[in-house]
Amino acid sequence: MSSFLAREIFDLTLEHLFLVGLSIGIAAALAIPVGILLTRRALLQRWVLGFANVMQTVPSLALFGFLIPLPFLGGIGKHTAIVALVLYALLPILRNTLTGILGVDPAVRESAVAMGMTGRQLLWEVELPLAARTILAGLRIATVTTIGTATIAAAIGGGGLGVFIFRGLASVDTTLLLAGAVPAALIAMAADRGLEWVEQKLSPV
C-alpha cells in the first residue's frame, strides 16, 4: 500500500512539475518580450499592466472556474489549468522586466547611444544584461507562487499534487493532505534556492 502511495506521489510530482514548467515557460515567452516592448511604448504600459494586475487579483479557484465555459482556452483538463497558471505568472515577470530595463542608469543608456549603438545593440548589450537580475527575480517569484497555485489545478481536472490535497480534504485524511502539500513545498523551496543561485551567478554587477 505504501509503495503504491510512493509511486503515486512520484507520478503526481512529475505531473506537477510539468504543469509549472510549461506555464512558466509560456508566461516568460510572453511577458519578457511584451515587457521589453512596453519600455518603448509608454502609453501601452498602463493598459497592459492593468490587465496583468486584474488577473492577479482574481481569486485563483474562481479563475479556474471562469475558464471552464470558455471555448478553446477553457474546459476541463490540463490545458485550462495551464492557461490560468500562465495568466497568474504574467504580472511578476512583466513588471520586473519593465522595472529592470527602466532602472538602467540613464547615463549608461545615453553613453551607449552616444557611442553609436543601434537600438538592438542597446537592448542586447546594455539593457538586458543590466536588467537580467531583476527579470530573473520576477521569474523566481512567478515560479514559486505557481508551484503553490498549481495545486488548485486538480479542481478542474488538471492533475498534479493538488489531487492528493483535494482527495485528502474530501476524505478528511491528513496523510493524503501531507502527500500533496509536502512535495509541493519542497519543490517550491528547491526552485527558490536554485533560481536565487542562478541570479547571483548571472550578473557581475
Add this chain to the structure above:
Amino acid sequence: MEAGETLVLLGRSGSGKTTALKMVNGLLLPSAGEVSIEGVRTTAWDLIRLRRRIGYVIQEAGLFPHFTVAANVGLIPRLEGWPSHEIDTRVQDLLTQIGLPPAQFTTRYPRELSGGQRQRVGVARALAANPPLLLLDEPFGALDPVTRVELQQQFLDLRDKLGKTALLVTHDVREALLLGTRLGVLHHGRLVFLGGRTEFLQADEPEVRAFHTCLSDSWKDRM
C-alpha cells in the same frame, strides 16, 4: 569650429551648454536652425555613423558597469567590426597612454576603479576608434581638485600629441581658460561671447564679467 582647436563652452547650470553639445552628435536635434558636421546637417547624417566618428566623454564617465575596462575601451572598435587582435592592441596602447598599465587594468570592472581612473577610461573609450572630433561634457567635474589638475594636464598632453578637435563644456572658468584655445559663453541658451583667451579676459559683456569675478588675482593681473 576649426580643425585642431579646443572650443570651450562656458556657462552656468541651465545655460544650454550640454544641450548644445548633444546637438553635435545628434542626441538632440535642433528644433530651429541647423548643426552641420563635416558640412552635412545632423538631420541628414546616419546618426549611428556620425556618433561612431565622434568621441564622447561625460561626467562620471558613463562606463558600462558590466563590461571590463578592456571591453569598455574597445567598444566602438568592436561595433565597427575591427578584428579582435587589433582591438586588443589598440586597448593596450590607449591604456598605456592614459597611464593605466594594461596588465593591471584590462580585466577590472568600473566599480573597482577610483573616480579619476574611471574618467581616464572614459577618455580612452572616446579615443578608441580614432575619431576626428571629441565632445566632453564636464569631464573633470566630479573629481577631487588634485586629480582634476592631473587629468586636465593629461588632456592637454594628449590633445597636443593627437591633434584632435575638441568641444568641451564646463562651468569652471579656470578650466575653460586652461584648456580652451577659444571660448564661448552661453547665457540663457544664447551665445553671448565667442573669442580667444585674451579677448575673453578683456570682454565687457555682463555674463563674461560675472565669470571674471570667479578668477583669482593672478588671472586678474593679466586682464
